[in-house]
Amino acid sequence: MFQQISIIGFGLIGSSIARGIKKHELSHKIICVDQNEEVNSTVLALDLADETTPHLSEGVKASDLIIICTPVGAMGKVAEKISPFLEEGAIVTDVGSVKMSVIKALQPRLPACVHFVPGHPIAGTEFSGPENGFAELFENRWAVLTPQGHTELQAIERVTQFWEALGSNVEIMDPAHHDLVLGITSHLPHLIAYNIIGTASDLEDDIKSEVIKFSASGFRDFTRIASSDPVMWRDVFLHNKDAVLDVLQRFSEDLSALQKAIRRENGDYLHEVFEKTRNIRQEIIDAGQADYIYPEDKRGIVSTKVKSED
Amino acid sequence: MFQQISIIGFGLIGSSIARGIKKHELSHKIICVDQNEEVNSTVLALDLADETTPHLSEGVKASDLIIICTPVGAMGKVAEKISPFLEEGAIVTDVGSVKMSVIKALQPRLPACVHFVPGHPIAGTEFSGPENGFAELFENRWAVLTPQGHTELQAIERVTQFWEALGSNVEIMDPAHHDLVLGITSHLPHLIAYNIIGTASDLEDDIKSEVIKFSASGFRDFTRIASSDPVMWRDVFLHNKDAVLDVLQRFSEDLSALQKAIRRENGDYLHEVFEKTRNIRQEIIDAGQADYIYPEDKRGIVSTKVKSED
Structure with missing residues (x-):
């Protein structure tokens, strides 16, 4: 599906995406870009990416999909730093829980030659860090995309297919x-x-x-x-x-x-x-979004995927 | 442990207590006292009690333990109605989530010849009704007793043993x-x-x-x-x-x-x-009071007893 995917910020969500990419063979190569060298060591030890780097400039070169998975407050700076190194035609997306401010921070900083498709997979657990990710995190969960009027349809389509490949249902929404x-x-x-x-x-x-x-x-x-x-x-x-x-x-x-x-x-x-x-x-x-308690089991044992939080 | 136990108000808690009594053989006889005849039919159909009656007067005669499981707002009236029919030496307890107002409502209405031991099993589920009870509801959960200074120690001890037999840990507390x-x-x-x-x-x-x-x-x-x-x-x-x-x-x-x-x-x-x-x-x-998520299971599958709420 992609030649090379860069994941910037490799926590629970970033590592779950990487695991999903590997599981479903969605990219030839995965680059982990994280400023925390401990995270990079963990990623290599767990074999979650092909390469790791703390440098944003290095991390996005030659990638056709860049997924920003940092806290939303850091995304503007990330966009500024990666901007000069992005390949023409590359798609930039994110997983931020807020969309208006992310669009405001990223859109003006990204070059016109790349496609920006803001996104938000509505999945997570209360655990943080790359060691807690899992490939199935997004299965049967919603992934919301909030593209703007001028976003190229083909780019939206490719990001949609990406999330669907990870098991999500995709919903297009207005960011506000x-x-x-x-x-x-x-x-x-x-x-x-x-x-x-x-x-x-x-x-x-x-x-x-x-x-x-x-x-x-x-x-x-x-x-x-x-x-x-x-x-x-x-x-x-x-x-x-x-x-x-x-x-x-x-x-x-x-x-x-x-x-x-x-x-x-x-x-x-x-x-x-x-x-x-x-x-x-x-x-x-x-709606299939809550724990199912088997009514026949009077002890109230729950077998459920705890996939929640933003 | 007891000759005859009357359970007044046969919902989730009442029916779980009855199932526990049967499972652990804590009484020769169980009387279900519920004003709702539909509840009484369900109780007989599910064989949860030996007898059912909508009449409080009939329901408590000859019982050596009476457990009031109605909503707390109804307990004062229940005490008033059962009072003339209680056996000398019988123990009256309750499962109300509030203790000060229950004591205030019950104590003056009960005859001096019975022992009143206010209680509160901290267990439940979000489901109501006798069909949703289960004998294991109280296992490894707290049962709080709030006896007053004049309560006979032997009565407190018997109620303590009763809850312990159902699997609870008993804690004595001041009602306020x-x-x-x-x-x-x-x-x-x-x-x-x-x-x-x-x-x-x-x-x-x-x-x-x-x-x-x-x-x-x-x-x-x-x-x-x-x-x-x-x-x-x-x-x-x-x-x-x-x-x-x-x-x-x-x-x-x-x-x-x-x-x-x-x-x-x-x-x-x-x-x-x-x-x-x-x-x-x-x-x-x-403290053993929360869902345990198996860390080795990256899908975040939870196997847990949902025992919560008041």
């Missing part, structure tokens, strides 16, 4: 709409999860140890996504500021209404809210 | 302290989960369908506990009002600080909060 939808489904839940764990962290030590002890009562459900990569998530919130603040405002208004209902002992209102949220779980299970 | 700790670990997370799903429910239809489509990006993690029983949870919030409002206040203050950091683009603050929350997940896994 992407940022709003992901603000609700991904960024707000992560912020809330980080916050509730943070609130618990600030408790006195004796209560904190009891929170851990009794975490199966609900708290635990929040800790998985709150153990996601801090740098990646810092960048997400800084770069999707407007959409996040908007949905956070709605969330806070709704929470105030619940708070008021508790204070005034308005049981009917509480029941009404709790009742309407039940159906959504089922809709998610029906 | 229980309500605060569970307010943080259970009630607040449920409220937040209900709220975030509620916020999403209020979105325009086209965005809502996309939220479901892309729910694997974080949102999904909240939907499991937000599909818990609405009546049970309405009662929890009405009966643990003060503790819930207290922890909700702390949560809101912390969320405002994060909101401000996003607005002012204070990346250092965000990073600091996101970094400190990572460790708690590991502590929960170490």
Whole structure:
């Protein structure tokens, strides 16, 4: 499918893409470009790429596909540095969780002779680093592409085929709409999860140890996504500021209404809210996006792929 | 261990207790007392109890252990109705998620000749009803008892042995302290989960369908506990009002600080909060209370008992 693919930033996502490329034979050669020499050593030891380099200039030469997998805050600088070394006709794509700010940072810095197809595979786990990647991470998950009006159709088609080859379903979206939808489904839940764990962290030590002890009562459900990569998530919130603040405002208004209902002992209102949220779980299970619990197994054993988070 | 056990309110918890009693042979006879005749039919069809009745008066006669498994808001009335029919020396216990208000509602209504040992098994799933119970629900989970100073030690000991026979670890706690700790670990997370799903429910239809489509990006993690029983949870919030409002206040203050950091683009603050929350997940896994993900399995397959929620 490609002659040479450069993956810039070789963490969970970058290494999972590399494993997928190898598994499905999508490129003759894979170049790992990572500033962290420890990462490069791991990549060579695990045989995840054909070559590794810490130098962006070297890393993109002769590649016909360049995938930027760094935190979104670093992508502008990456574009600036690789720009003079890109092959004519090469395709540049990314995996950033935010699309408007990435387009704003990359588009003006890339030369006119390359094709830029912004992307976002909606897959991940709470684990970071190249050793935690796996080729199947993208299977049956969505990959969103947010090309602009002037993007060449053939380039969009090639990136689409690439993600489909990794097992994803591809969706073309407007970047601003992407940022709003992901603000609700991904960024707000992560912020809330980080916050509730943070609130618990600030408790006195004796209560904190009891929170851990009794975490199966609900708290635990929040800790998985709150153990996601801090740098990646810092960048997400800084770069999707407007959409996040908007949905956070709605969330806070709704929470105030619940708070008021508790204070005034308005049981009917509480029941009404709790009742309407039940159906959504089922809709998610029906859409094939949630853990399936085998109903015949009364112990509630779950066998599921934990593929989540941004 | 007991001659005859009455289980009042035969939902997920009640039916799981009954299955556990049968499995471990803890009583000669089990009486199911439920006002819903559909529930009673299911119980007989599934052979979960020896007898069923919708009448509280009949249901507790000759029983030496009575376990109240109704929503906490109904417990006061239950106590009032069973009171004249209780055997001298019988033990009354409950499984309510709130302890202060249950003690306040039950203690004055029960006759002096019975022993009242308030309890709370910290186990559950998001499924309701007798058909969803299973005998192993309480294995390796905590059962909290909050006896008062005047409670006879022998009664506490018998209830302790009962929960231990079902596989639980028993912890004796002060009821007010229980309500605060569970307010943080259970009630607040449920409220937040209900709220975030509620916020999403209020979105325009086209965005809502996309939220479901892309729910694997974080949102999904909240939907499991937000599909818990609405009546049970309405009662929890009405009966643990003060503790819930207290922890909700702390949560809101912390969320405002994060909101401000996003607005002012204070990346250092965000990073600091996101970094400190990572460790708690590991502590929960170490405490045996979280899903264990086999590290050797790169697909992230989870084999775990989903035993959670109140």
